[in-house]
Structures are given as structure tokens and as C-alpha cells.
Amino acid sequence: MHKHSPVNCIVPPYMLKNIATSGTPVQKNVAMETLKLSAQMRGQRQALADFSAATFRVAAGGKDRVVYDARNGSSLPGTVVRKEGDGPTADVAVNEAYDGSGVTYDLFNNEYQRNSIDGNGMRLDSTVHYRRGYDNAFWDGEQMVYGDGDEDLPEDERLFNRFTIAIDIIGHELTHGVTQFEAKLQYFQQPGALNESMSDVFGSLVKQYQLQQLASEADWIIGGGLLTENVNGVGIRSMKEPGTAYDDPVLGKDPQPGHMRDYVTTISDNGGVHINSGIPNRAFYITAVELGGFAWERAGQIWYVTLKDKLTATSRFQDCASQTYQVAGQLFGAGSVEQQAVRKGWAEVGLNVDGGGTPPTEPGGGCLEALLRMIGAAPAKR
Amino acid sequence: MDVERIKFERTGGFAGMTIARDLKPDDLSEEQVHKLSELLDDLEFENLPEQMTGSESMPDEFTYTITVETRRGEHTVVTGDASAPEKMQELLQFLNRLARKKKNP
Numbered sequence: 001m002h003k004h005s006p007v008n009c010i011v012p013p014y015m016l017k018n019i020a021t022s023g024t025p026v027q028k029n030v031a032m033e034t035l036k037l038s039a040q041m042r043g044q045r046q047a048l049a050d051f052s053a054a055t056f057r058v059a060a061g062g063k064d065r066v067v068y069d070a071r072n073g074s075s076l077p078g079t080v081v082r083k084e085g086d087g088p089t090a091d092v093a094v095n096e097a098y099d100g101s102g103v104t105y106d107l108f109n110n111e112y113q114r115n116s117i118d119g120n121g122m123r124l125d126s127t128v129h130y131r132r133g134y135d136n137a138f139w140d141g142e143q144m145v146y147g148d149g150d151e152d153l154p155e156d157e158r159l160f161n162r163f164t165i166a167i168d169i170i171g172h173e174l175t176h177g178v179t180q181f182e183a184k185l186q187y188f189q190q191p192g193a194l195n196e197s198m199s200d201v202f203g204s205l206v207k208q209y210q211l212q213q214l215a216s217e218a219d220w221i222i223g224g225g226l227l228t229e230n231v232n233g234v235g236i237r238s239m240k241e242p243g244t245a246y247d248d249p250v251l252g253k254d255p256q257p258g259h260m261r262d263y264v265t266t267i268s269d270n271g272g273v274h275i276n277s278g279i280p281n282r283a284f285y286i287t288a289v290e291l292g293g294f295a296w297e298r299a300g301q302i303w304y305v306t307l308k309d310k311l312t313a314t315s316r317f318q319d320c321a322s323q324t325y326q327v328a329g330q331l332f333g334a335g336s337v338e339q340q341a342v343r344k345g346w347a348e349v350g351l352n353v354d355g356g357g358t359p360p361t362e363p364g365g366g367c368l369e370a371l372l373r374m375i376g377a378a379p380a381k382r
Numbered sequence: 383m384d385v386e387r388i389k390f391e392r393t394g395g396f397a398g399m400t401i402a403r404d405l406k407p408d409d410l411s412e413e414q415v416h417k418l419s420e421l422l423d424d425l426e427f428e429n430l431p432e433q434m435t436g437s438e439s440m441p442d443e444f445t446y447t448i449t450v451e452t453r454r455g456e457h458t459v460v461t462g463d464a465s466a467p468e469k470m471q472e473l474l475q476f477l478n479r480l481a482r483k484k485k486n487p
Contacts, residue, residue, distance in 0.1 A: 074471040131471070133479055136395040138442035140464045150482065160397075169396065176441040187438050195441065223397070236397045251399060270439050274398025 061121055063105045068099045068127040070145075077127045077143055088317035093164045095147060097126040100170030100206070107171070107202070107209045108178070111296050112304045117177035124174065128164060139176035142237035150228070158228045165225045166235070171206030172199040172222065173355035190316040197280035198307050204239060205296040215288040215295040219366060221245065238249075242278030258282045260317070260350030279349045280317060287345030293340060298338050302328045312315040318355050321346040325353035383422045385415075389449040390477045394462075396442045403481040414480070419471045422450060427457065434461035434470070446474060 059322065068078035069091070081094050090094045101124040108114040116122045127145035134147025146169075150161035163169055176199050179185055185195035200222050208218045222245075223236035233246025233254070240255035256278030257263060266272045284303060288295035302324050310323035325342045332338035343353045386406040407415045427450055439445055443463040449456055466474060 074468065074475075131475055133475070133482065135482070136397070136442065136444055136463070138396065138440055138444075138463060140440050140443070145463075152479065153482065163396065172396070179441075187441055199441070208451065224398075255398075268393050268400060269398050270394060270445075274394070274396075 010053060019199075062109070062115060063100050063102060064116075064121065064123045065098055065105075066123060066125050067094050068125065069094065069097070070127050070130045070134045072129055072148075076130075076132050076140065076145065077125055078129075091128075093128040093146065093162050095165075096162075096164035097128050097144070097170065100164065100167045101126055101144070101174060103167060103210045104171045104174045104202075104206045106117040107206050107296060111209075111300065112303075114178070114264055117174060118181045122177075124171075135160040135163075137169055137173055139173045139180075141180065144170070144173040144177075149226075156230065159231050161228055163226065166207075166223050167210055168200075168203035168207040168222055168224070169226070170203075172203030175199040175202040178202070179307065182308045183315065184313045185311060186313045187270055187273060189271035189273070190276070191314055192270050193276040194280060194311065194315060194317065194320055196273045196277035197284070198303070200237060200239060200277060200281050200285045201303055202300070205300050208294070209296050212294075214293060215299070220285050220293065227251075237274075237278065239278075239282065242282055256281075258349060279351075280320060283321070283345040283349045283351070285345075286348050289340045290341035290344055298332070299341070302331060302338065302342060305331065317351060321351040321353050322355060383419050383427065383450070384454040385419060385422065385450060386451050386453065388418070388477070389399065389447075389451075390458070390481050391447040392478065392481065393445050393447075394439060394442065395444045401481050402417065405477075405480060417476065421476060425470060425473060427459070428452075428454075430457075430459050432458055434459055434465060434467070436465040440464040446477075448473075448477065 013200070028253075039089070064084050065082075066077075066080060066084070067082040068076075069081045070078035071075065071085075081091065082089055082098050088098075105116060116124065126146065128146045128148075130145050130147050132148075133150060133152035135149050137144065137146045139145075146163040148162045150158035151162070179195050179198055183195075183198075185191040185198070187195055195245075203222060204218065204220060208215075211218075218239040219234075221235035221238055224234060226236060227233045227246065230247060231251055232248040233251065235245045237254070237256055238245045242258035243254050245254040245256075247253045250263060255264065255275050257276065258278050260279060264272050264275045266275065269275060284299060288299035291298050305327045306320065306324045308309060310327060313321060313324075325339060325346070328336065328339040328342045346353050389402075390405060391400065391402045393400045410418070410422060435445065437461055444461065445462050446466075447458065447460050449458040461470065461474075463474075
């Protein structure tokens, strides 16, 4: 369960860091003070120093990847083991992190004219071999972090392989970085589930782009190959049929809904961000298959522009439905097959694109907006 | 620290799967109990703030809720991978391993 402190209850550190980097002098001061307070509360005296170093590690050119090895420790980023232009190493996780972040960069750069996570050539840092027996991967606001799964358990007890094994996981984590610089969707309830869904959408597109697969050929599975042979499952999530990725005596059953009527209300997992993301995931899948061809072209373009130009920190599913429909109209024309495909995609998960935006009624939205207004940084994208 | 029970819950993560375990000294080896006590004592667990998270979870990080029960009462700490201080990482790893091993009884 995630709880919020009364002071810095909502504004994520990455947003504060963005404001501290690019805001007006007054905004920078307020953001830096809040960051200091936050760092003190967490006992992370090093946080601000780390941030200062990280903020300025921006490359002027194009693709620039660095892979680090945590050597089973928890200190980030770890030791440099492969830099841009270096040949493959003997370590498969290092090479997967390097290659996967490269394909992700290529998709965003070639198809959406986006130069890296921040749109400005930001270096792509990945750390592999994080801790021991760490069955997870995450984006820490500055870099990707990958564990080796259950490598420390006896083989017949292992459930997870290394997290670099699936390229869509790499694309997923990097897309969290893109979202951090664009819509800044707060990681809680519906905005958080949209944040997760955007990462699944572009994660899956990275895999399809690498394989040059048509929408009709793709498996639409997130995390394929991640589960070991001991598990009855094909991956972690299915965008095509949410709720069917695994059904296992140890792991349980995939809990994702694929329709609004099955929306799960919970306080766990930041309000079910990894659960309810099944709904917008399926809307994208239906849109892409309806359009046919390569999913990253028209469907991906509509979702990317929506993420970049329309969604804000507190956007909800209905907002995303309405805005993807608007964007499809702007890009391809009112009444176009693209716009009709978007309408169908959302209709099949129980959302009407004509429904208009819904107010952010979930806890926290008001606090976030109040603080952003206080420092004059409220999103104004619509 | 004379631990009577530890309630460990791990939520979130890329897979979004929750692990919740009740760990009692009787179910652990003597070595494990000793190690746990040592880690908790080093951290002065009962004096840690209840919230050791950032202002918001980082995408896909695990969130941990750890409740330690002793004769004197219980104390709960909530923390995350990215926000947990370095000195707490060993305890998280240790509890993670105990909890994951119990997946296959």
C-alpha cells in the first residue's frame, strides 16, 4: 500500500526535478526546497547531489547508451561495462540492455522524430544485475534498472528469468522516461494505469518494430519469455486478451480487466496501476488491429501525439479516449478510418470517445494541482 | 530485538504481483532468526519513520510494508526500492528471499 505524506503528497520527484531544471527562478526555488525536504524525509542526503549530476548528463548528439553492472548490489548506477559503439560483451544481460535500448531509441527517433527520452538526446543509462534474486525492473526517474529474476533459488523453484530477456520490458521502462518528460502522468489510480498502459503500448511496439511484425502477426504479450518453465503462463500481461497471460498455482491468475465494467478498485499497487492498464491496453490493440499494417505507424502515432501533447498529470481513461479520437481527427481527418478505428477501440472496452473529459475526482488530484498552481507550473496543454 | 512476528508485504513491480507473508521465529532457522534480529537492531527499526517512501512511487518499483511485532508492541515501515536508504537494502533483500522461498511450500 502506498501512502502519501501531507507535505509532498503527490508531486513526484521527477516533476519537481523538471521544474527545478527548466522552470522560472521562482519555480526553481520552490521545487528545490521541496526536493530538499523530500530528500531529508527519506534520509537521502545524496539525492540532490545525484540529481545535480544526473540533470546535466545530456548528450548533444543522437543515440548514446551506457550499460552498468550493479554486481548484485543496490548502489546505482554501478560500474560501466558497455558504452555506445562498444562491441558485445560476454554478458547476455548487458547486451540485451544495450540492444533493447537501441531499438527503443530507433523507434522513437525514426517513427516519431523524438531524439531520446527527453527529446534532446538524453543518455540512455541501464543497470543490470541489480541486487540478488531481484525479480523486477523499474525506472528510477533517471535510468532503467534490471534484476536477474530468481537466479538465487533452486532451478525448480524459479518463477522469473532475467528482466532484460524481453525487449518490450526495456521499451516499457524507457517509455516511463518519455512519459516523465511529457504527460507526467501521476503514478496513482487511473493516471497511473494510463502511465503503465503507455509503457506497455510502446514496449510492445518496440518488439514489433524489431521483428518488423504486422499488427495481425504480433503476440501482444508483455514480458514473453520472462516466466520460467515452472509457471503456467505466456507472459505478464496480454494486450489482446487482458487477464489471460498466466494462471498458475503459485503466481495466481492474471488479474487484468479488459473492459470498464470489470474495473478494479484497490489501494494496492498504487491504486491498481498494473491491473487496470489492461483496459487502455486493449483499446490500443483493437485500434491497431482494426487499422492493420504496422501498429507503430498510424495507431502508434496517434497514441504518441496524445501522450506528448494532450495528456496531463491527472488525465483519466475517458480523457485518453476523447483525446486519442481528437488527435486521430487532426492527423488523419475527421471521419477518417483512423478516427473510426480509435472510436471502435475505446467502445469495445466500454468508453465512448464523445463522452468528454471527466474531472479528476480521485484522491490526490486536487493536491497536485494546488501545488502546481502555487508554483505556477500547472499543466496547460489542452 | 525480540521479534515475535514479521508481516511482510510487497506490492507493485513490473509484474504488479503482491507477495504477503507472515514470518514467525518458529518457522525460521536459528541462523535466519539471528540474522533478522541483527539487521533490525542495526537499523533501530522501531525508531524508523513509518513512511520511508518518496513523494510518489517510481514506475514499477516495489513498495514494501514491513510490520515487526515484539512484546512491546508493533511498528510498521513503508518503503520502496528507490527510496529505501542504503542501510535498509540488506533487510529488504533478506525478507524478499524468505518471502519468495515460501512461494513453493
